[in-house]
Amino acid sequence: MAEPIYAGASEGYDELFARATQLFIPSLLRAAHIESGQTVLDVATGTGAAARAAMDVVGSSGSVIAGDASPTMLEAARRNLKELPVRLEILDGQELPYPDNRFDAVICQLGLMFFNDPARGLSEFYRVLRNGRWAAVSVTTTAERSLFARIGAVIARHAPEKAEKLNRFFSIPTTERLRSLMGGAGFREVEIQTESRGIEFASFDGYFSGIEKGATLSGQEFVQLSPSVQRRVRDEVRDSLGVPDDGRRLVIEMEVLIGSGRRQSG
Template sequence: MGERFGAASAGGYDRGFGHVSRAFVPALLRAARMTSGQRVLDVASGTGIAAEAAVERVGPSGHVVATDLFPAMLDKARERLGHLPNVSFAVEDGQALTFPKEGFDAVICAMGLMLFPDPARGLAEFRRVLRPGGWAAASVNTTPERAFATRVDAAIGRHAPERAATGARYFSLGDAERLRSLFEAARFRGVETFTEARRFPFPSFDAYFAPIEEGQGPTGQAFASLPAELRRVVREEVRNQLSGNVEGSTGPVDVEVELLFVCGRR
């Protein structure tokens, strides 16, 4: 999966999909009980969208450490935030963090936990680096029918069996009870889950699909790598989903996106 988060996909992520990620970040920060002056760890920071909001929330007396497993993603976060004095960056594996125990007031992970090979191990690390009473919060996809770009990954998996595991991983933690049980097994207290849904309107399906067709972001890179006929099939399947199976529809489409949030206290 590492190639999905290289320089090419990192460069296009913000342009095509950053506005969607940004819309859900406030809920994540609320779930982490983030306040002024805190020291915050952002795991799987990607291009730094959640870290940027966290910096604003903790203010000049706080500090945010943005981490990611993929250097190309972290380079984009540096471009976004590197001028700020209260942000630092580190290439880190969320399942084997190098930070000492009890060093952070809050840990956040926006749309990354479902991609961990072993989410339970990652949550154990989140708890280890949290100070007593600190909160960890994560957001994940729910279902392909309520996803923004990764609904395309699910469609790719349905038509290219060798890609099915990648498509399924994006939705592997979409069940609230499973996510709650993972947090509780990691010995978090007061575990809560909730969903938030938003609609993103587009003047046409083509307007929605253009960034993917241009190869922007990890999903766009996956789509671009398909043979031409398979690209056509996947594109039409997603078009049918969003247009209510109205053949030849060229009108506006609304893309419904739902995320599942979970949080717990050390």
């Protein structure tokens, strides 16, 4: 299993990122056709936001298993979900430790693009689904339509040795690519939808402060840069957003693709 990309960066993640990504969770759950009483697997759960939402839908007659490759992120999920009966496990989404036909739904929120082999991960999602059931995933698209991944793209230009890791944000940038991956894994009735939300920050400082503390993958890489390169990255990000000063209100448009597919019955 590859080194978890968010290891050590769960502090500040919820405040910085999860509050934005939560806006897309309802559509993800609808795409997975999650209903009361179902058994759901949440892969790459992060700090547990999608697992919490799924638990709200399935209710006491259903169950949710949530897993992540990062022990640090899973510990944050354990804190966030401590009052809920969600089962938390360390797991590799490309090699799920479950038998065939185990779940009524599989979801993966903004995690698939970081898999070394997304096709293998989707094949695993398909394998553990029951016949006739659905999986749904969400992924980022391009740097210009991302919330914080755009910072990673700037870092990659200033530190090319980091480019391979940071460019994983954009490994599934188009509807066609996601549709091809899901179809190749065996899913039928594949549907891809594009969703955008405007995320508001009181200022550029409010937007960038979490990155300077090392939250998210972009933040992890940012804090390892020299102070002079950090200043250049910060200035370039601010200029790209058209923010003339650090104190002005900022709205960033975040776009994701939500893909869903059904395991063929029979």
